[in-house]
Amino acid sequence: MKRQLSIGLAVVLLVAVVVLIVRGSGDENATADGKTVVKGVIGSEKVAFFNDKRVIDAFAKHGLTVQVDPAGSRQIATSVDLGKYDFAFPSSAPAAQKIQQDKKITTVYTPFHSPMAIATFDPIVDLLAKQGSVKQAGEYQVLDLAKYLELTAAGTRWDQLPGNTAYPARKNVLLTTTDPRNSNSAAMYLSAVSFVANGNAVVSSPAAEAAVLPAMSKLFLDQGYAQNSTEAPFEDYLSAGMGKSPMVVIYESQFLDRQTRGDGSIQGGRRLLYPSPTVLSKHTLIPLKDHGDQVGKLLTSDPELAKLAAELGFRTNDPKYFRDVVGDRAPADLIDVVEPPSFETLERLLDAIGKQYG
Template identity: 60%
Template sequence: MRRWLGIALAVVLVVGVAVVAVLGRNRGNDDRGTTAGGCRSTTTVRGVVGSEKSAFFADQRVKDAFATHCLDVQVDPAGSREIATTVNLDQYAFAFPSSAPAGEKIQRLRKAGRVYTPFTSPMAIATFTPIVEVLTRAGVVHKSGSYTVLDMEKYLDLVAKNTRWNALPGNTAYAARKSVLISTTDPRSSNSAAMYTSIASYVLNGNDVVQNAAQERNVVPTMAKLFLNQGYTDSSSEGPFEDYLATGMSKTPMVMVYEAQYVDRLNRKDGSIRPDMTLIYPSPTVLSKHTLVPLRPTGNQVGQLLTSDPTLTGLAATFGFRTATPKAFDTVLTKAGPPAAPVARDLVDVVDPPTYETLERLLTAIAGAYDR
């Protein structure tokens, strides 16, 4: 009896070892490809984005946040106008230009059911305190609540009169002989230049959005002057902003930027924003609405996460973007400390850009002036 009991126990032991081995092997197969977020596999999602968002998507914290949702988001940078016109979107799950008109154009072309606007950034002017003082004496710059604005109507009047810096009253801080002009990017390729066009055309059109061919013809001559008189202009918004940071007031006394660029640098605390640098806002200004258009279901998931995931919206704020959660942006400004004082917490004088088609006609007409 003891002999048969021993044989039975041995059989049970062998079977138990076999079961454990099989379960271990199966568990090993299940864990293959599992990410830190508990994903059994990760889905790669490709998108094309405005170049100013490349650093955000390249940040490892952003990659890790997407990975917790089992996504590996990979992006290619392109100009917003290019995304809406020449980029082959068939290879992407989402398009993410930096303006609402471009996003609406893509939505119509691709018959997308919805779009997302997870980020916004008002257009602003990076400048220097001596320049602000000079323009304040000239009556072009003034305080508006907690921040400082440049009156676009008065500024355009200076441009129309070919006013030079050394002709401004009491100007000993920047007595340069060149024209009073805001430095911008190339209107033939850059979204920030298109946003500048939106602001200036609104003012030149009697403080109304340009809506028809007659209004377009009226504003184009002055619009072209704003760009052509600058001489060479960069194709990317990083170019003039880097000049501003590197060479200072001598070359670039005023540069049109996305507010996010300035706030991003403030938040880095790397010394690139010096004590004599400051931010002012054109009045009126426009919001650059970063508009994500899903082209596939996975692109829709990316749009939802960028809009609602607390980690991603918080990270977007650290890159200077305003999100649907104002507290995140306020927290970034608070951490940045006193240098963030010129950044507007709440903007009042904000207008809409023209429709995509009107804006394209304006930009095409301005581009034609380069060839004359």
């Protein structure tokens, strides 16, 4: 009996050792159900995409469990410890370029993008159209940023616009943005308005930075308090109506996502405008490890994930997915699109504006 017990114990110990060896030689990211956990740091506007159950299930079909932490694109490029992540997924090309340079990575994936847009209301659009700041551009309407900068430079109030009975508010005509010290959408907005202020050219020199800085600072500082995430002012726009924020800088994807949901939040004369020129927020994934590369490949090649990205408002590499979901609710093509400044130039402008907040 003792001998049998000894043999049995030896067998149990041997099996345990084998299991440990197999586990130790396998994928350290593997979970109990056999899936591989992949960790990424992403721009906050993509949280809804990665948290969507359909997206989770789509990754699971490929044996992946993708876990993400949100952060500002500037933070991802400068202060986030990327060593604990398999991929970084900022919302701007300049931030992605900075990470590539620092990490000496050449492979990137850009599975979808979203132009900067303006969430506003019918009375505001009609008022600015009569004033000459809103114009028709083919199948959609745009806010002429040159005309807009003329209004802001003069400190024009809404109640000073001729014939304004729709919104006679005693505050300046200003687009509501997020805090430029933290948010990528504010940086993309800065890219567009600085282009116009620089004589319709990308700001690319210290002299140009100094020339546009006073006007750019005014656009942000005159707003007063600004929130850190683009989702916050957009929710105010949806819940508080025209009184609080008549024009809010957002990602097009936010507006289209709510329309596609059909939850009733896009009603009451709410309208989507595009700044002219606008800037594309290019969601660029930088693989930091092998599993991150797998996520990048799936996002750019898997039809199910592409369709889900379109349903959440993003413009996909294959425009068919976006068009099938959105239809005529957004223009198929945006013509007046400009590039943002380099990461270094944009950082200097943002830092200079940030220091003026005190």
